[in-house]
Amino acid sequence: MNDTTAATLDDTATDEADTTTELLDDELLVEEISIDGMCGVY
Amino acid sequence: MRRLLTSDHQRTVLDSRLVLDPQVALRPEPFGALAYHYGNRKLIFLKHPDVVRVVQHLDGAHTLAETLTACDVDETRWPSFERALTALTESEMLHEHRIEHQVTPG
Amino acid sequence: MSTASNTKSHLVEQLKEGLDAPICLTWELTYACNLECVHCLSSSGRRDPRELTTDEAKAVLDELHDLQVFYINIGGGEPMIRRDFFELLEYSIDRGIGVKFSTNGAFIDAAKAERLAAMNYLDIQISLDGTDAVTNDAVRGEGSYDTAIQAMNHLRDAGFGEFKISVVVTRHNVDQLDEFKALADSFGAQLRITRLRPSGRGAESWHELHPTQAQQRQIYDWLVAHGDNVLTGDSFFHLNALGEEPLPGLNMCGAGRVVCLIDPIGDVYACPFVIHDEFKAGSVRDEGGFAHVWKHSELFAELREPQSAGACASCGSYDACQGGCMAAKFFVGIPLDGPDPECVGGYGEAAMLEASADTTPRPMMDHSKPVRVAKPERVPVTIGRR
Numbered sequence: 001m002n003d004t005t006a007a008t009l010d011d012t013a014t015d016e017a018d019t020t021t022e023l024l025d026d027e028l029l030v031e032e033i034s035i036d037g038m039c040g041v042y
Numbered sequence: 043m044r045r046l047l048t049s050d051h052q053r054t055v056l057d058s059r060l061v062l063d064p065q066v067a068l069r070p071e072p073f074g075a076l077a078y079h080y081g082n083r084k085l086i087f088l089k090h091p092d093v094v095r096v097v098q099h100l101d102g103a104h105t106l107a108e109t110l111t112a113c114d115v116d117e118t119r120w121p122s123f124e125r126a127l128t129a130l131t132e133s134e135m136l137h138e139h140r141i142e143h144q145v146t147p148g
Numbered sequence: 149m150s151t152a153s154n155t156k157s158h159l160v161e162q163l164k165e166g167l168d169a170p171i172c173l174t175w176e177l178t179y180a181c182n183l184e185c186v187h188c189l190s191s192s193g194r195r196d197p198r199e200l201t202t203d204e205a206k207a208v209l210d211e212l213h214d215l216q217v218f219y220i221n222i223g224g225g226e227p228m229i230r231r232d233f234f235e236l237l238e239y240s241i242d243r244g245i246g247v248k249f250s251t252n253g254a255f256i257d258a259a260k261a262e263r264l265a266a267m268n269y270l271d272i273q274i275s276l277d278g279t280d281a282v283t284n285d286a287v288r289g290e291g292s293y294d295t296a297i298q299a300m301n302h303l304r305d306a307g308f309g310e311f312k313i314s315v316v317v318t319r320h321n322v323d324q325l326d327e328f329k330a331l332a333d334s335f336g337a338q339l340r341i342t343r344l345r346p347s348g349r350g351a352e353s354w355h356e357l358h359p360t361q362a363q364q365r366q367i368y369d370w371l372v373a374h375g376d377n378v379l380t381g382d383s384f385f386h387l388n389a390l391g392e393e394p395l396p397g398l399n400m401c402g403a404g405r406v407v408c409l410i411d412p413i414g415d416v417y418a419c420p421f422v423i424h425d426e427f428k429a430g431s432v433r434d435e436g437g438f439a440h441v442w443k444h445s446e447l448f449a450e451l452r453e454p455q456s457a458g459a460c461a462s463c464g465s466y467d468a469c470q471g472g473c474m475a476a477k478f479f480v481g482i483p484l485d486g487p488d489p490e491c492v493g494g495y496g497e498a499a500m501l502e503a504s505a506d507t508t509p510r511p512m513m514d515h516s517k518p519v520r521v522a523k524p525e526r527v528p529v530t531i532g533r534r
Contacts, residue, residue: 029093029126031159032133035078035085035219036340037397039382039473040407040419041174042221042250042273042314067244069169069216073162076171078218080246080269085171085218089159 055124056110060136061102070094077135084133092119093126102139160398166405166452169215170442174223174420175410177205177233179515181225182254185277185288187316187357189421190411191348192225193517198413202232204433206239208410211438213243221248223420225412225515228255234263241269248273250314252292253299261302265309273312273340274299279327283320287357300335312379314340317367318357325370329378341367343383346479346489347421348511354480364390364492371395386472389465389492400470404429404451408442411513416441418451421475424512458485465493472496481508 062068065081074088077097088094092115099109106127110120130136180195181188200208212220220240227233227249240247248271256264256272264272274296278284281293303311313332315321321328325341332339346354359367368387371378375395382397398406403419410416414432417423429448430441442448460466472488480489481503487495 029088029090029122030129031087031089032129033085033087033398034379034396035083035172036379037382038171038402038407039385039398039400040402040409040421041172041381042223042248042420067216067218069218071167073159076218080218080244083219083246083271087159 055128055131056107056120057105058131059102059105059139060100060127060131061139062097062100063135063137066135068094068097077130079133079135082134084135086130086133086135088126093123096123096127097130097136100136160400163398163402163406164400164452164454166448168443169439170217170408171402171406172219172221173212173217173408173410174221175208176224176412176420177222177227177236178225178230178412179513180229181252182229183226183252183289183292184517185292185349186353187287187318187344187348187350188516189345189348189350190223190225190423191511191514191516194515195225195229196413196515200412200414200432202235204414205232205236208414208432208438209236209240209243209245211432212240212245215439215442217245219246219248221250223250226252226254228260237267237270241267247271248312250275251299252288253296256299256302258302258305261299261306261308264303265306271312272303272308273314274303274337275314275316276328276331277316277318278321279324279331283324286320287316287318300337304335310336310338312338312340314342316344317341317359318344319359319363320357322359322363322366325367325374329374338377338379340379340381341371342381343386343473343476345421345473345475347475348423349516351479351511358490361490361492361494364490368395383473386469386476386488386490387492388468394468399468401474403427403474404448408448410438416445418447419475421473422478424478424509426478426509456485458483459495459499460485460487463493463495479509479511481505 063079065079067078067080069076074090075094077086077088088097096109096113096115099113110123115123127136176190178195178199179190179192181192184193228251237247246269250273253274264270276284276296277287278293284293315328329339344350344354344358364387367384368390371384372391372393380395380397382399384395385397385399388394388399408416408418409420410432411423416429416431416438418427418429427447429445432438434441457466457471460471472491474484476489477484477486480500482489482499486499489496489500
Protein backbone atom coordinates (compact mmCIF):
# COMPACT_ATOMS: atom_id res chain seq x y z
CA MET A 1 0.00 0.00 0.00
CA ASN A 2 1.48 3.33 -0.96
CA ASP A 3 1.52 6.33 1.35
CA THR A 4 -1.26 8.25 -0.41
CA THR A 5 -3.72 5.40 -0.01
CA ALA A 6 -2.80 5.01 3.63
CA ALA A 7 -3.37 8.72 4.19
CA THR A 8 -6.80 8.61 2.55
CA LEU A 9 -7.90 5.67 4.67
CA ASP A 10 -6.67 7.42 7.77
CA ASP A 11 -8.59 10.59 6.88
CA THR A 12 -11.84 8.67 6.47
CA ALA A 13 -11.36 6.93 9.77
CA THR A 14 -10.66 10.26 11.47
CA ASP A 15 -13.75 11.89 9.98
CA GLU A 16 -15.98 9.11 11.26
CA ALA A 17 -14.36 9.27 14.66
CA ASP A 18 -14.92 13.03 14.79
CA THR A 19 -18.60 12.67 13.96
CA THR A 20 -19.03 10.03 16.63
CA THR A 21 -17.14 12.18 19.11
CA GLU A 22 -19.33 15.15 18.29
CA LEU A 23 -22.51 13.18 18.84
CA LEU A 24 -21.25 11.66 22.07
CA ASP A 25 -20.20 15.09 23.30
CA ASP A 26 -23.68 16.39 22.61
CA GLU A 27 -25.09 13.47 24.55
CA LEU A 28 -23.38 14.51 27.74
CA LEU A 29 -25.07 17.86 28.14
CA VAL A 30 -25.61 17.34 31.86
CA GLU A 31 -23.50 15.63 34.47
CA GLU A 32 -24.16 14.87 38.07
CA ILE A 33 -21.24 15.42 40.40
CA SER A 34 -21.45 14.74 44.10
CA ILE A 35 -21.38 18.02 46.00
CA ASP A 36 -18.97 16.07 48.14
CA GLY A 37 -16.83 15.61 45.05
CA MET A 38 -14.90 18.85 45.51
CA CYS A 39 -11.42 18.49 46.86
CA GLY A 40 -10.72 21.05 49.55
CA VAL A 41 -13.76 20.84 51.76
CA TYR A 42 -14.42 18.66 54.81
CA MET B 43 -30.09 6.49 13.04
CA ARG B 44 -29.11 7.42 16.59
CA ARG B 45 -32.84 7.65 17.31
CA LEU B 46 -32.79 3.84 17.44
CA LEU B 47 -31.24 4.22 20.90
CA THR B 48 -34.18 6.15 22.27
CA SER B 49 -36.59 4.24 24.45
CA ASP B 50 -40.31 4.78 24.73
CA HIS B 51 -39.68 6.97 27.74
CA GLN B 52 -37.41 9.26 25.79
CA ARG B 53 -39.84 9.51 22.87
CA THR B 54 -42.56 10.75 25.19
CA VAL B 55 -40.31 13.21 27.00
CA LEU B 56 -40.75 15.45 23.97
CA ASP B 57 -44.47 15.48 24.68
CA SER B 58 -44.11 16.14 28.37
CA ARG B 59 -44.73 19.47 29.97
CA LEU B 60 -41.79 19.82 32.31
CA VAL B 61 -41.17 22.40 34.96
CA LEU B 62 -38.22 23.15 37.24
CA ASP B 63 -38.73 21.93 40.78
CA PRO B 64 -39.08 24.86 43.20
CA GLN B 65 -36.40 23.28 45.42
CA VAL B 66 -33.83 23.66 42.65
CA ALA B 67 -31.43 26.58 42.48
CA LEU B 68 -30.14 27.29 39.00
CA ARG B 69 -26.92 29.28 39.04
CA PRO B 70 -25.73 30.46 35.59
CA GLU B 71 -22.02 30.02 34.89
CA PRO B 72 -19.84 30.78 31.86
CA PHE B 73 -19.96 27.11 30.81
CA GLY B 74 -23.69 26.75 31.34
CA ALA B 75 -25.08 26.45 34.84
CA LEU B 76 -25.02 24.66 38.16
CA ALA B 77 -28.30 23.12 39.31
CA TYR B 78 -28.57 22.22 42.97
CA HIS B 79 -31.57 20.43 44.44
CA TYR B 80 -31.96 21.41 48.09
CA GLY B 81 -34.19 18.44 48.77
CA ASN B 82 -32.10 15.52 47.52
CA ARG B 83 -28.77 17.42 47.58
CA LYS B 84 -27.93 16.51 44.02
CA LEU B 85 -25.63 18.80 42.10
CA ILE B 86 -25.78 18.76 38.34
CA PHE B 87 -23.61 20.61 35.87
CA LEU B 88 -25.48 21.86 32.83
CA LYS B 89 -22.62 21.86 30.41
CA HIS B 90 -23.94 24.00 27.60
CA PRO B 91 -25.70 27.39 27.67
CA ASP B 92 -28.38 26.04 25.31
CA VAL B 93 -29.46 23.45 27.88
CA VAL B 94 -29.74 26.24 30.42
CA ARG B 95 -31.89 28.32 28.07
CA VAL B 96 -34.19 25.39 27.46
CA VAL B 97 -34.54 24.66 31.19
CA GLN B 98 -35.23 28.31 31.90
CA HIS B 99 -37.95 28.32 29.24
CA LEU B 100 -39.82 25.36 30.68
CA ASP B 101 -43.12 26.71 31.90
CA GLY B 102 -45.15 23.55 32.41
CA ALA B 103 -47.57 24.72 29.74
CA HIS B 104 -45.64 23.90 26.59
CA THR B 105 -44.26 20.54 25.60
CA LEU B 106 -40.52 19.96 25.44
CA ALA B 107 -40.77 19.78 21.66
CA GLU B 108 -42.42 23.18 21.60
CA THR B 109 -39.82 24.56 23.98
CA LEU B 110 -36.93 23.25 21.91
CA THR B 111 -38.46 24.82 18.82
CA ALA B 112 -39.02 28.11 20.62
CA CYS B 113 -35.37 28.06 21.73
CA ASP B 114 -34.17 27.49 18.16
CA VAL B 115 -32.61 24.12 18.92
CA ASP B 116 -31.98 22.30 15.67
CA GLU B 117 -33.86 18.99 15.46
CA THR B 118 -30.64 17.08 14.86
CA ARG B 119 -29.68 17.98 18.42
CA TRP B 120 -32.98 16.94 19.97
CA PRO B 121 -31.85 13.42 20.99
CA SER B 122 -29.11 14.79 23.22
CA PHE B 123 -31.51 17.33 24.74
CA GLU B 124 -34.03 14.55 25.36
CA ARG B 125 -31.34 12.57 27.15
CA ALA B 126 -30.28 15.60 29.19
CA LEU B 127 -33.80 16.55 30.23
CA THR B 128 -34.62 12.93 31.02
CA ALA B 129 -31.56 12.81 33.27
CA LEU B 130 -32.70 16.02 34.97
CA THR B 131 -36.15 14.51 35.47
CA GLU B 132 -34.68 11.33 36.93
CA SER B 133 -32.71 13.50 39.38
CA GLU B 134 -35.99 15.18 40.31
CA MET B 135 -34.74 18.56 39.12
CA LEU B 136 -37.57 18.69 36.61
CA HIS B 137 -40.95 17.16 36.88
CA GLU B 138 -44.00 16.73 34.78
CA HIS B 139 -46.47 19.52 35.30
CA ARG B 140 -49.88 18.08 36.12
CA ILE B 141 -52.54 18.99 33.57
CA GLU B 142 -55.14 19.29 36.37
CA HIS B 143 -53.29 22.21 37.92
CA GLN B 144 -54.47 25.18 35.96
CA VAL B 145 -51.61 27.56 36.57
CA THR B 146 -52.33 31.15 35.76
CA PRO B 147 -49.29 32.56 34.01
CA GLY B 148 -48.00 35.49 36.01
CA MET C 149 -15.26 5.93 27.81
CA SER C 150 -12.55 8.29 26.72
CA THR C 151 -15.02 10.66 25.12
CA ALA C 152 -16.90 11.00 28.37
CA SER C 153 -13.70 11.95 30.10
CA ASN C 154 -12.89 14.36 27.27
CA THR C 155 -16.15 16.14 27.95
CA LYS C 156 -15.53 16.13 31.66
CA SER C 157 -11.96 17.36 31.15
CA HIS C 158 -13.36 20.29 29.22
CA LEU C 159 -15.61 21.12 32.14
CA VAL C 160 -12.76 20.60 34.59
CA GLU C 161 -10.52 22.94 32.58
CA GLN C 162 -13.17 25.62 32.90
CA LEU C 163 -13.59 25.02 36.63
CA LYS C 164 -9.84 25.39 37.10
CA GLU C 165 -10.25 28.96 35.91
CA GLY C 166 -12.42 29.58 38.92
CA LEU C 167 -16.08 30.40 39.33
CA ASP C 168 -17.64 33.71 40.31
CA ALA C 169 -18.63 32.12 43.61
CA PRO C 170 -17.68 28.93 45.40
CA ILE C 171 -19.92 25.91 44.92
CA CYS C 172 -19.46 25.04 48.56
CA LEU C 173 -16.85 25.89 51.14
CA THR C 174 -15.43 24.85 54.47
CA TRP C 175 -16.01 27.09 57.45
CA GLU C 176 -14.18 26.36 60.66
CA LEU C 177 -16.28 28.02 63.33
CA THR C 178 -13.83 27.71 66.21
CA TYR C 179 -10.35 26.51 67.08
CA ALA C 180 -11.70 25.30 70.41
CA CYS C 181 -11.98 21.56 70.75
CA ASN C 182 -12.57 18.99 73.45
CA LEU C 183 -10.23 16.58 71.66
CA GLU C 184 -6.59 16.77 70.56
CA CYS C 185 -6.39 14.45 67.58
CA VAL C 186 -2.79 13.86 66.61
CA HIS C 187 -3.41 14.65 62.95
CA CYS C 188 -5.70 17.67 63.34
CA LEU C 189 -5.48 19.71 60.15
CA SER C 190 -6.31 22.91 62.00
CA SER C 191 -4.11 22.29 65.06
CA SER C 192 -7.17 22.94 67.18
CA GLY C 193 -7.59 22.90 70.94
CA ARG C 194 -7.82 26.42 72.28
CA ARG C 195 -10.31 29.06 71.23
CA ASP C 196 -8.76 32.04 69.48
CA PRO C 197 -9.93 35.24 71.21
CA ARG C 198 -10.23 36.91 67.79
CA GLU C 199 -13.06 34.56 66.73
CA LEU C 200 -15.78 36.00 64.55
CA THR C 201 -18.73 37.28 66.57
CA THR C 202 -22.24 35.99 65.94
CA ASP C 203 -23.05 39.15 63.98
CA GLU C 204 -19.90 38.85 61.90
CA ALA C 205 -20.75 35.24 61.14
CA LYS C 206 -24.26 36.18 60.08
CA ALA C 207 -22.87 38.86 57.79
CA VAL C 208 -20.75 36.22 56.10
CA LEU C 209 -23.81 34.02 55.69
CA ASP C 210 -25.64 36.95 54.11
CA GLU C 211 -22.80 37.26 51.62
CA LEU C 212 -22.82 33.54 50.87
CA HIS C 213 -26.54 33.79 50.23
CA ASP C 214 -26.03 36.62 47.77
CA LEU C 215 -23.28 34.65 46.03
CA GLN C 216 -25.61 31.65 45.82
CA VAL C 217 -23.23 29.33 47.61
CA PHE C 218 -25.37 26.21 47.89
CA TYR C 219 -23.82 24.53 50.85
CA ILE C 220 -21.31 25.07 53.63
CA ASN C 221 -19.24 22.47 55.44
CA ILE C 222 -18.88 23.56 59.02
CA GLY C 223 -16.09 22.28 61.23
CA GLY C 224 -13.37 23.47 63.54
CA GLY C 225 -12.10 22.43 66.15
CA GLU C 226 -15.42 21.20 67.47
CA PRO C 227 -18.09 23.53 66.06
CA MET C 228 -20.78 22.56 68.59
CA ILE C 229 -18.69 24.20 71.30
CA ARG C 230 -19.76 27.60 70.01
CA ARG C 231 -22.67 28.95 72.05
CA ASP C 232 -24.31 30.31 68.89
CA PHE C 233 -23.94 27.02 67.01
CA PHE C 234 -27.65 26.36 66.58
CA GLU C 235 -28.38 30.02 65.99
CA LEU C 236 -25.92 30.07 63.09
CA LEU C 237 -27.18 26.75 61.78
CA GLU C 238 -30.74 28.02 61.65
CA TYR C 239 -29.69 31.37 60.19
CA SER C 240 -27.82 29.63 57.40
CA ILE C 241 -30.67 27.31 56.54
CA ASP C 242 -33.16 30.17 56.63
CA ARG C 243 -30.97 31.99 54.13
CA GLY C 244 -31.08 29.01 51.78
CA ILE C 245 -27.59 27.71 52.45
CA GLY C 246 -27.50 24.00 53.23
CA VAL C 247 -25.25 22.91 56.05
CA LYS C 248 -23.13 19.87 56.68
CA PHE C 249 -21.21 19.97 59.93
CA SER C 250 -18.34 17.81 60.98
CA THR C 251 -18.23 16.81 64.66
CA ASN C 252 -16.63 14.37 67.08
CA GLY C 253 -20.09 13.82 68.57
CA ALA C 254 -19.30 14.82 72.15
CA PHE C 255 -22.12 17.35 72.23
CA ILE C 256 -24.81 15.29 70.55
CA ASP C 257 -26.96 13.98 73.36
CA ALA C 258 -30.50 12.65 72.97
CA ALA C 259 -32.05 16.11 73.14
CA LYS C 260 -29.66 17.64 70.60
CA ALA C 261 -30.20 14.67 68.32
CA GLU C 262 -33.95 15.35 68.40
CA ARG C 263 -33.38 18.99 67.65
CA LEU C 264 -31.08 18.17 64.74
CA ALA C 265 -33.45 15.55 63.40
CA ALA C 266 -36.15 18.18 63.14
CA MET C 267 -34.04 20.39 60.91
CA ASN C 268 -34.05 20.32 57.16
CA TYR C 269 -31.18 20.83 54.68
CA LEU C 270 -28.77 19.58 57.29
CA ASP C 271 -26.10 16.89 57.01
CA ILE C 272 -24.01 15.63 59.90
CA GLN C 273 -20.62 14.04 59.61
CA ILE C 274 -19.24 12.14 62.60
CA SER C 275 -15.46 11.75 62.61
CA LEU C 276 -14.10 8.29 63.31
CA ASP C 277 -10.67 6.86 62.54
CA GLY C 278 -10.97 3.25 63.66
CA THR C 279 -13.60 0.54 63.90
CA ASP C 280 -12.50 -0.26 67.42
CA ALA C 281 -11.51 1.91 70.35
CA VAL C 282 -7.85 0.88 70.26
CA THR C 283 -7.31 1.96 66.65
CA ASN C 284 -9.47 5.06 66.86
CA ASP C 285 -8.39 6.36 70.24
CA ALA C 286 -4.70 6.09 69.38
CA VAL C 287 -5.29 8.99 67.00
CA ARG C 288 -8.30 10.78 68.47
CA GLY C 289 -7.85 10.29 72.19
CA GLU C 290 -9.13 8.04 74.91
CA GLY C 291 -12.90 7.68 74.96
CA SER C 292 -13.42 9.31 71.56
CA TYR C 293 -14.56 6.07 69.93
CA ASP C 294 -17.28 5.57 72.52
CA THR C 295 -18.29 9.22 72.22
CA ALA C 296 -18.69 8.94 68.45
CA ILE C 297 -20.70 5.72 68.62
CA GLN C 298 -22.95 7.17 71.28
CA ALA C 299 -23.64 10.22 69.10
CA MET C 300 -24.50 7.90 66.22
CA ASN C 301 -26.86 5.97 68.46
CA HIS C 302 -28.61 9.19 69.46
CA LEU C 303 -28.96 10.29 65.83
CA ARG C 304 -30.39 6.92 64.85
CA ASP C 305 -32.78 6.86 67.80
CA ALA C 306 -33.97 10.37 66.98
CA GLY C 307 -34.67 9.36 63.38
CA PHE C 308 -32.18 11.81 61.94
CA GLY C 309 -31.87 9.76 58.78
CA GLU C 310 -28.71 9.26 56.80
CA PHE C 311 -25.72 10.92 58.46
CA LYS C 312 -22.11 10.48 57.37
CA ILE C 313 -19.20 8.76 59.07
CA SER C 314 -15.96 10.41 58.02
CA VAL C 315 -12.68 8.54 58.23
CA VAL C 316 -9.17 9.82 57.66
CA VAL C 317 -7.35 6.86 56.15
CA THR C 318 -4.11 6.01 57.92
CA ARG C 319 -1.58 3.22 57.93
CA HIS C 320 -3.40 1.73 60.90
CA ASN C 321 -6.99 1.74 59.69
CA VAL C 322 -6.61 0.96 56.00
CA ASP C 323 -7.30 -2.73 56.72
CA GLN C 324 -10.60 -1.75 58.35
CA LEU C 325 -12.30 -0.35 55.24
CA ASP C 326 -14.75 -3.27 55.01
CA GLU C 327 -15.58 -2.90 58.69
CA PHE C 328 -16.11 0.84 58.28
CA LYS C 329 -18.55 0.12 55.47
CA ALA C 330 -20.36 -2.41 57.62
CA LEU C 331 -20.49 0.04 60.51
CA ALA C 332 -21.97 2.73 58.30
CA ASP C 333 -24.48 0.25 56.89
CA SER C 334 -25.52 -0.79 60.38
CA PHE C 335 -26.49 2.80 61.15
CA GLY C 336 -28.00 3.47 57.75
CA ALA C 337 -25.22 6.02 57.41
CA GLN C 338 -22.99 6.91 54.49
CA LEU C 339 -19.29 6.21 54.69
CA ARG C 340 -16.79 8.84 53.72
CA ILE C 341 -13.06 8.15 53.57
CA THR C 342 -10.58 10.98 53.08
CA ARG C 343 -6.90 11.47 52.59
CA LEU C 344 -4.54 12.32 55.42
CA ARG C 345 -2.57 15.44 54.59
CA PRO C 346 0.52 16.62 56.47
CA SER C 347 -1.38 19.72 57.60
CA GLY C 348 -1.69 21.23 61.05
CA ARG C 349 -0.61 18.69 63.67
CA GLY C 350 -0.65 16.21 60.80
CA ALA C 351 2.75 17.58 59.82
CA GLU C 352 4.32 15.90 62.82
CA SER C 353 2.63 12.54 62.52
CA TRP C 354 2.34 12.25 58.76
CA HIS C 355 5.47 10.23 58.17
CA GLU C 356 4.31 7.57 60.63
CA LEU C 357 0.62 7.66 59.76
CA HIS C 358 0.30 8.06 56.02
CA PRO C 359 -0.49 4.92 54.01
CA THR C 360 2.39 3.08 52.39
CA GLN C 361 2.58 2.71 48.62
CA ALA C 362 1.14 -0.78 48.89
CA GLN C 363 -1.69 0.53 51.04
CA GLN C 364 -2.47 3.27 48.54
CA ARG C 365 -3.00 0.55 45.94
CA GLN C 366 -5.22 -1.18 48.48
CA ILE C 367 -7.31 2.01 48.92
CA TYR C 368 -7.63 2.50 45.17
CA ASP C 369 -8.63 -1.12 44.56
CA TRP C 370 -11.13 -1.00 47.41
CA LEU C 371 -12.74 2.17 46.07
CA VAL C 372 -13.01 0.69 42.59
CA ALA C 373 -14.57 -2.51 43.96
CA HIS C 374 -16.70 -1.22 46.83
CA GLY C 375 -16.82 2.54 46.54
CA ASP C 376 -20.21 2.93 44.88
CA ASN C 377 -21.89 4.58 47.79
CA VAL C 378 -18.70 5.72 49.52
CA LEU C 379 -17.77 9.39 49.45
CA THR C 380 -14.19 10.55 49.25
CA GLY C 381 -14.40 14.32 49.09
CA ASP C 382 -12.46 13.82 45.86
CA SER C 383 -9.37 13.50 48.01
CA PHE C 384 -7.81 10.48 46.32
CA PHE C 385 -7.48 11.76 42.79
CA HIS C 386 -3.70 11.39 43.09
CA LEU C 387 -4.36 7.64 43.00
CA ASN C 388 -5.96 7.81 39.57
CA ALA C 389 -2.58 7.08 38.05
CA LEU C 390 -2.94 3.53 39.35
CA GLY C 391 -5.60 2.46 36.93
CA GLU C 392 -7.69 2.96 33.82
CA GLU C 393 -10.84 3.94 35.64
CA PRO C 394 -10.69 7.38 37.26
CA LEU C 395 -12.36 7.59 40.65
CA PRO C 396 -15.69 9.43 40.68
CA GLY C 397 -15.53 13.16 41.25
CA LEU C 398 -14.03 16.11 39.50
CA ASN C 399 -10.51 14.79 40.13
CA MET C 400 -9.07 18.23 40.44
CA CYS C 401 -7.85 20.52 43.19
CA GLY C 402 -10.72 22.83 43.97
CA ALA C 403 -8.78 25.16 46.26
CA GLY C 404 -9.41 28.79 45.41
CA ARG C 405 -11.30 27.73 42.31
CA VAL C 406 -14.55 26.16 43.40
CA VAL C 407 -14.02 25.90 47.16
CA CYS C 408 -12.09 27.59 49.95
CA LEU C 409 -11.82 27.86 53.73
CA ILE C 410 -13.06 30.53 56.13
CA ASP C 411 -11.25 30.10 59.43
CA PRO C 412 -12.54 30.96 62.93
CA ILE C 413 -11.04 34.46 62.87
CA GLY C 414 -12.38 35.19 59.40
CA ASP C 415 -9.23 34.55 57.41
CA VAL C 416 -9.81 33.05 54.00
CA TYR C 417 -7.49 30.31 52.83
CA ALA C 418 -7.39 28.31 49.60
CA CYS C 419 -8.51 25.20 51.50
CA PRO C 420 -8.56 23.80 55.06
CA PHE C 421 -5.34 21.87 54.46
CA VAL C 422 -3.22 24.96 53.84
CA ILE C 423 -3.71 27.17 56.88
CA HIS C 424 -0.51 29.08 56.23
CA ASP C 425 0.31 32.62 55.12
CA GLU C 426 1.46 31.29 51.77
CA PHE C 427 -2.15 30.28 51.01
CA LYS C 428 -4.00 33.05 52.76
CA ALA C 429 -6.21 35.00 50.37
CA GLY C 430 -7.49 37.69 52.73
CA SER C 431 -10.01 38.20 55.49
CA VAL C 432 -13.78 38.53 55.63
CA ARG C 433 -13.10 41.50 57.88
CA ASP C 434 -11.39 43.32 54.99
CA GLU C 435 -13.21 45.94 52.97
CA GLY C 436 -15.57 44.14 50.61
CA GLY C 437 -15.90 41.10 52.82
CA PHE C 438 -15.74 37.53 51.62
CA ALA C 439 -17.02 38.30 48.13
CA HIS C 440 -14.15 40.67 47.48
CA VAL C 441 -11.60 38.13 48.66
CA TRP C 442 -13.08 35.39 46.49
CA LYS C 443 -13.23 37.52 43.38
CA HIS C 444 -10.12 39.67 43.69
CA SER C 445 -7.47 38.10 45.87
CA GLU C 446 -4.06 37.79 44.26
CA LEU C 447 -3.60 34.29 45.58
CA PHE C 448 -6.82 33.04 44.03
CA ALA C 449 -6.01 34.77 40.75
CA GLU C 450 -2.71 32.88 40.71
CA LEU C 451 -4.39 29.57 41.47
CA ARG C 452 -6.86 30.19 38.64
CA GLU C 453 -4.04 30.56 36.14
CA PRO C 454 -2.96 27.42 34.30
CA GLN C 455 -0.67 25.54 36.63
CA SER C 456 2.70 24.32 35.49
CA ALA C 457 3.15 20.57 35.43
CA GLY C 458 6.78 21.30 36.22
CA ALA C 459 8.71 18.19 37.09
CA CYS C 460 5.67 16.05 36.24
CA ALA C 461 5.30 17.28 32.67
CA SER C 462 7.11 14.32 31.16
CA CYS C 463 5.20 11.75 33.20
CA GLY C 464 2.47 9.87 31.36
CA SER C 465 0.30 9.82 34.48
CA TYR C 466 -0.01 13.58 34.87
CA ASP C 467 -3.37 13.77 33.12
CA ALA C 468 -4.76 11.28 35.59
CA CYS C 469 -3.21 12.53 38.83
CA GLN C 470 -2.87 16.25 38.07
CA GLY C 471 0.34 16.31 40.08
CA GLY C 472 -1.55 15.57 43.29
CA CYS C 473 -2.23 17.81 46.27
CA MET C 474 -0.51 21.13 46.83
CA ALA C 475 -1.07 20.94 50.60
CA ALA C 476 0.66 17.58 50.75
CA LYS C 477 3.59 18.94 48.76
CA PHE C 478 3.84 22.19 50.64
CA PHE C 479 4.04 20.77 54.14
CA VAL C 480 6.68 18.18 53.30
CA GLY C 481 8.81 20.77 51.55
CA ILE C 482 8.30 19.71 47.93
CA PRO C 483 7.90 22.57 45.41
CA LEU C 484 4.33 22.99 44.19
CA ASP C 485 5.27 22.01 40.65
CA GLY C 486 6.98 18.91 41.98
CA PRO C 487 5.52 15.46 42.53
CA ASP C 488 3.04 14.64 45.25
CA PRO C 489 4.81 13.06 48.27
CA GLU C 490 2.61 10.02 47.78
CA CYS C 491 3.09 9.90 44.02
CA VAL C 492 2.21 6.37 43.02
CA GLY C 493 5.15 6.33 40.67
CA GLY C 494 7.47 6.82 43.61
CA TYR C 495 8.72 10.23 42.44
CA GLY C 496 7.54 11.88 45.64
CA GLU C 497 9.90 9.89 47.83
CA ALA C 498 12.91 11.12 45.88
CA ALA C 499 11.62 14.68 46.06
CA MET C 500 11.23 14.46 49.84
CA LEU C 501 14.82 13.36 50.25
CA GLU C 502 15.83 16.59 48.54
CA ALA C 503 13.67 18.72 50.80
CA SER C 504 15.58 20.20 53.66
CA ALA C 505 14.21 20.06 57.20
CA ASP C 506 15.08 23.76 57.54
CA THR C 507 12.92 24.86 54.65
CA THR C 508 9.92 22.63 55.33
CA PRO C 509 7.09 24.99 56.30
CA ARG C 510 5.71 24.87 59.79
CA PRO C 511 2.00 25.29 60.44
CA MET C 512 1.42 28.97 61.20
CA MET C 513 -1.71 28.79 63.27
CA ASP C 514 -1.27 26.51 66.22
CA HIS C 515 -4.16 26.43 68.66
CA SER C 516 -3.04 23.20 70.25
CA LYS C 517 -3.45 22.93 73.96
CA PRO C 518 -0.23 23.05 75.97
CA VAL C 519 1.43 19.68 76.16
CA ARG C 520 0.85 17.92 79.47
CA VAL C 521 3.91 16.09 80.60
CA ALA C 522 2.87 12.61 81.67
CA LYS C 523 3.85 11.81 85.21
CA PRO C 524 5.21 8.27 85.38
CA GLU C 525 4.48 8.00 89.10
CA ARG C 526 2.33 9.84 91.59
CA VAL C 527 3.86 12.96 93.06
CA PRO C 528 2.23 14.67 96.06
CA VAL C 529 1.86 18.02 94.31
CA THR C 530 -1.44 19.49 93.22
CA ILE C 531 -1.48 20.52 89.58
CA GLY C 532 -4.13 23.10 88.79
CA ARG C 533 -7.08 21.95 86.69
CA ARG C 534 -7.46 23.42 83.20
